[in-house]
Amino acid sequence: MMKAKVLVTPKQGILDPQGVAVQHAMSQLGMSCVTEARVGKVIELTFTGENEQKTREKLDQLCQELLSNPVVEDYHILWEGKTA
Amino acid sequence: MMKAKVLVTPKQGILDPQGVAVQHAMSQLGMSCVTEARVGKVIELTFTGENEQKTREKLDQLCQELLSNPVVEDYHILWEGKTA
């Protein structure tokens, strides 16, 4: 079994109204030290299967085609290696 | 300047239709090895300010009160330490 987290976040320069709202709310609640907030998605995945290299490649491809929208989002994969 | 990522994910046992949809789509697109997908939020924060300890405590509090809803979500903070 393998696990990975895909972080999908709005590209730099792209307006992120959610982020603005979060930053605003945090500063109202006493954290005016937050200078920027950006809100994205995290997708936690669990895989079975052997061929680690292939899984990695395929996930990278699906990140571009399905999990993120390359026009407005960047993605970043955090591999968690094999577990039990 | 300090940075942190807050990962907010649906609690175990909570219906996560988005996760189901993602898993389904991934398997349709050739990744049937994905046995589970869960979709949550990531909030990327940038802070100014000195008192690291206080910032950490306050963020933890806001994670419970604002950034996540404890009835349905768990959260996890990834600190990225000081930069430049």
Add this chain to the structure above:
Amino acid sequence: MKWGIVRFPGSNCDQDLYHVIRYILGQKATYLWHKDTDLQNCDIIALPGGFSYGDYLRCGAIARFSPIMQEVLAHASRGGPIIGICNGFQVLCESQLLPGALIRNRTLHFVCQHVHLLGEGPALKQTKLYVPIAHGEGCYYNSPDGLKKLEYENQILLRYCSPQGTITEEDNPNGSLNNIAAICSPNRRIWGMMPHPERACEAALGSTDGLTLFRCFLQQISTA
């Protein structure tokens, strides 16, 4: 009775509610601005539908912290009556004035349509209603214990049902646990619901069952 309709930035059913209270129920209504800290002697506080603060982050999550909500909390602790509709229900749950949470619809789509509802509890009994819903995050969730408590304390007000009044999974438009569409507080004075009774108070709009709901609410808070 004087109603106070809270206006959060992004509320958009505030005028609809005002219209119904004023012209259909024939009662007094005033708007309460989210930045205010005065409930203007209103007897009933109403949290309308809409997208408070854009519903960014989570529905109702940011609205909960607006200044007027501190007063609403105080009103609640004095036993004052509150009704939250749609986004208002979400705000009540986020504020912990009502238990549980409202999460993304099981279909992942916003859904706007009329639904059949079956009432229960002392106020609504077995009343059958036909009222619209319009939400993207109306799937009611509570922990197993929380659900048990709701059932035990008779806090469930409405469930989604078939036209014949049976509670089936098919007639559950959003995936709510046990088809729950509306609940109330243990003292029965705080009501929260995903359906929009204000959209069903005139025959011209397709149903007048919303009026029944408002009347049951008024009845309940005058007795309890």
Add this chain to the structure above:
Amino acid sequence: MNNTLNTQDTFTTAARLGLTEHETQLVLQILGRNPTFTELGIFSVMWSEHCSYKCSKPLLKKFPTTGSSVIIKAGEENAGILDIGDGWAICFKIESHNHPSAIEPFQGAATGVGGIIRDIFTMGARPILLANSLRFGEIRGHNPQALHNRRLLAGVVAGIAHYGNCIGLPTVAGEVSFDPAYEGNPLVNVFCLGILRHQDIRLGRASGPGNPVIYVGAKTGRDGVAGASFASRDLTEDSKKDRPAVQVGDPFTEKLLLEACLELFQDAEAVVGIQDMGAAGLTCSTCETAARGNSGIEIELDLVPQRETDLDSFSIMLSESQERMLIIARKGHEDRVLNTFKKWDLDAAIIGTVTEDGLMRVNQHGTPVAEIPARRLTNEAPIYRLLAQPPASSTHIPPQPNLNNLELTAALGALLSSPTIASKRWIYRQFDHMVRLGTILSPGHDAAVIRIPIHEDSAESPAYKYIALSLDCNGHHCALDPYTGAQLAVYECARNLACTGARPIGLTDNLNFGNPHNPHVFWQLEQATEGIAQACIHLGIPVTGGNVSLYNQSPLGPIDPTPTVAIVGLIDDPSHITPSYFPTPELDIWLLGHPYGHLGGSQFAKEILGKKSGPCPQLNPEQELALHHLLRQLIAQGHIASAHDCSEGGLAVAIAECCFHPLHPVSAHCDLTCFLNPPAQTCSFAELLYNEFPTRVVISANQNNAQKILESAQAHHIPATKIGRTTPHDSPLTLQLANHKLTFDRAQLYSSWATALESIMQLQPTT
């Protein structure tokens, strides 16, 4: 001027920005010197087709724009305004966001909605409803194109829902169809309507030298820099890379902006002029307000609220960041303006002043970066008269006389479950179509009917106006014959209104076409505009505004010509509002109009025979108009219970649809035998059931009204034929043709029609 380009750079840069050599010469002539880079950018967006209508303007001149109810004419301001009586007026317009939606369907569609809403409230009107017209390629099947088209549809619908629902405007009507012609270039046209009192009209004018120019709303970023010129080019494989940054819509900010502006307008003094920043952003709003106000305008870019540091003057002037407005305030009332926006937590900044010299003067860090005569920039855009050439004529479809009962029966089921005809509930269920408590006939009827409150807050009881709205266009017909196709669109739209009891009062159009430099495309545009113009003149309604979207083509070629029209109508008495569905069993079913026609341009030809060929259905405008009058008369006299026009799928589909009330359905028995042996007409069964000729309506009525219906129809010279009876919902739906009887399980037909779109969309592997 400092930092002007040298002559060589001027021409190469201008070419890169899409200006022709001739246009660049014109720029040099207007300025009397070489331009700066920013100035060239300004000219390039203002002279793009999207802003200047340089290829389409001569054609739009044909449209009738006047009428007794016209308060503001098409083209004068951001949107036209029509009187609806009692001191109230409406303001409506349609706008395309095709290219942005092709690149990013969700945000493209969402920002389209945001843009059209601003066009309406900038006029001083409160927006009260939305509608849309959509086109996609084929969505059925497992191939990658179908998958892509499903994603486009899902994204566009979600984007419209996101924006419209959040801002709290009901999306009450629309139309969608699917055809391979839109492969790679979907159409997303969005419509908004607002109401206002006559005295509350606001104009986009900068007048009164010394008056402050105030920027309000969201901050400026690099979003969609030069989007207007992007909209004026063909979509290519590279288009994705074209965009510096996709515009992201923030409906929450727009809601605040809307409420803040309307609150500010209550002060009659404070605002001299206002204009939204839409296409070409700050550039368009400054030079247009100055030009209309016969003034100049001077702004300092350092004062513009910015989301990013390091924005250059070119980007700031050409940014298409959303949710921004430009206000010309009256001197001395600045605080009123600033405070109102502060109350709503919005940015507001004084960025300049109105001047006397007619120049649009832009400074950054205190030095000038652009200095252009505003009127010449807006009024002297080159106008082109392009070459028009009709294409070779197309093939004709034969009458299909040999189909047997089984084939004819199967065809109805197949047509009802084809995406273009199937119920659009999967779509409109995602739109809040009930907010604002006005929706009386919701999506699903021939036209939407909305009540508009016109009472004061202090009134004892509410008072309303009743308006109806429909949008229509059959691209298939327009491809066969753009002149007739465009006319058919206008008359179908008006007929849909007549079915609900409304009389049309004004039209807005969205001309979606391919690249006009292709002579066939330009010919289509010429023909279609002529068709709309003639139909409007005949119906006696003005065109109050619209939008031109050219360059709709992909590497596969141009789209079918799609001149979408939206007509708004009024219903004087709410008791006249008439539904499309048969309301109860035991009613007579009538056909008004005659049923004959050929199968050219029909969905039957396309779906069942797999042929997209002609000829285009024919139209008799006089008869069409007479039918509308007849319908309104019958409705006003209370003689009919429902009315539904025959459009895509023809008579058989129309009868079936009348039996599809979602809550209280009924069934029907119809006998069409009488149409089979007329002296003059010969029509095959298939033609009779499925041709798509206009000018007919299926109505239901109490049998006691038969005589009156016949008499009225005779007076209008419209054939009226009793064709059947409505029956209980669980009886079969039958269509009798002499000794041939086609029998359908009503519930089954309904379910294939009702769930088709949903099941197709379930083939959708995405979040």
